[in-house]
Amino acid sequence: LQGIIEAYKSGITLQGNTTSLGRWDFSGSFFFSISAITTIGYGNLSPSTVAGRIFCILFALFGIPLNLVLLNEIGQVMLLGVQRCAHRLEEMFRWKIKAALLMKTCALVSGLLLFLLLPPLLFSDKEGWTYEEGFYYSFITLSTIGFGDYVIGMNPDRTYPGWYKNVISLWILFGMAWLALVIKFCINLLESSSDFCQC
Numbered sequence: 371l372q373g374i375i376e377a378y379k380s381g382i383t384l385q386g387n388t389t390s391l392g393r394w395d396f397s398g399s400f401f402f403s404i405s406a407i408t409t410i411g412y413g414n415l416s417p418s419t420v421a422g423r424i425f426c427i428l429f430a431l432f433g434i435p436l437n438l439v440l441l442n443e444i445g446q447v448m449l450l451g452v453q454r455c456a457h458r459l460e461e462m463f464r465w466k467i468k469a470a471l472l473m474k475t476c477a478l479v480s481g482l483l484l485f486l487l488l489p490p491l492l493f494s495d496k497e498g499w500t501y502e503e504g505f506y507y508s509f510i511t512l513s514t515i516g517f518g519d520y521v522i523g524m525n526p527d528r529t530y531p532g533w534y535k536n537v538i539s540l541w542i543l544f545g546m547a548w549l550a551l552v553i554k555f556c557i558n559l560l561e562s563s564s565d566f567c568q569c
Contacts, residue, residue, distance in 0.1 A: 397535035401523070404539040407433035408546060410516035414524060437543075444547035445554075452477045478552065485512060485545035496534060497522060512545040 393415055402415050417423045452473050459469035490504025507520040522538055523530050
């Protein structure tokens with residue numbers, strides 16, 4: 371059993387002496403890089419050599435702060451888009467509060483669709499998960515909890531397209547930026563309601 375576990379950790383499947391899981395090909399390495407710098411850390415893949423571990427530490431030391439800057443920039447671009455749309459609606463329909471509320475609602479609903487409600491359909495198709503499992507994976511990933519009980523591209527019985535892990539890596543980046551905006555909005559809402567309660 372120990373030999374089987376060690377072989378699995380090395381990427382060798384029980385169906386043959388192959389590394390078909392794509393752990394350290396370009397897309398697997400890219401996915402590992404994204405999970406490292408976003409601090410998701412599923413735990414299913416890690417460097418096994420001393421040099422690899424040292425490189426991973428250095429990569430994370432520089433990559434995590436750069437990723438936070440990138441996520442902030444993506445979030446600001448998303449927020450700017452929402453604000454521009456709200457401004458155009460204000461000019462077109464001459465309503466201020468309604469336009470801002472409408473745009474926040476549209477941003478929330480479109481983000482929910484793009485980052486939490488539609489991706490489970492892709493995961494159901496490519497991974498064979500139920501919709502609920504795909505939704506659970508989506509939230510656990512984008513919130514950077516990353517338990518590792520569900521990880522994409524790890525089923526040896528399935529063949530994954532080359533674009534799959536790369537697209538999911540980009541989905542993670544944009545989805546984390548969107549979720550950070552939602553969390554920031556919730557924090558602002560809670561802080562403003564607590565200020566109101568103190569009055």
